[in-house]
Amino acid sequence: MDTREIQKLIDFISKSDLSEVNIETSELKLQIKRNGNSPVQYVAAPVFEAVAPQNETVAAPVREAVAAAPVETVASTSHLIEIKAPMIGTFYRSGGPGKPNFVEVGDEIASGKVICILEAMKLFNEIESEISGKIVKILVDDATPVEYDQPLFLVDPS
Incomplete structure (x- = not known):
């Protein structure tokens, strides 16, 4: 999923009645939430950091969200x-x-x-x-x- 596709999805959700969307592929986990009338917020994180290397064509805010997303282990x-x-x-x-x-x-x-x-x-x-x-x-x-x-x-x- 590239930056344009993510932005289109965010625009679609902000115009719809949906309050939350979760998309998970083998390379990316994307969670988009809207709380009440607040703006849409999203977090994109690689599922496996070794599998999803940083792509320089990704916009800086998405790249920063991916880098800042905490990775929790199920075992803990x-x-x-x-x-x-x-x-x-x-x-x-x-x-x-x-x-x-x-x-x-x-x-x-x-x-x-x-x-x-x-x-x-x-x-x-x-x-x-x-x-x-x-x-x-x-x-x-x-x-x-x-x-x-x-x-x-x-x-x-x-």
Whole structure:
């Protein structure tokens, strides 16, 4: 996929109702997301760095996005458990403005502990953990919309 094809795809998505597109080939993994009315954002990363050498005809922003994209190994996160959104809503890390967050990275959580709030139609639903462990990563920014079954947290159960 060359730069012109990527730009055409971005233009198409910005004019459509699509909110996310993922394309994966043997040489490239392309993820394009739009959050609400914000501009389209994209990340292009080689699937295997040795297989996809840098091409000088690629535009500088794409080349920089490819170079800056983190490469995570499956083995390092295979033991982690995802806590997923049980419903559609807006994700909140705390009980209100000025209040402390329910959990931070590194916190130990137990089954039944409130870890976030999902607000849907002006109803604020406290989400409790169903597992015990240590919060490794928070995958969603505060006050952002989430979809059903979207991963919210990564937890190390050990």
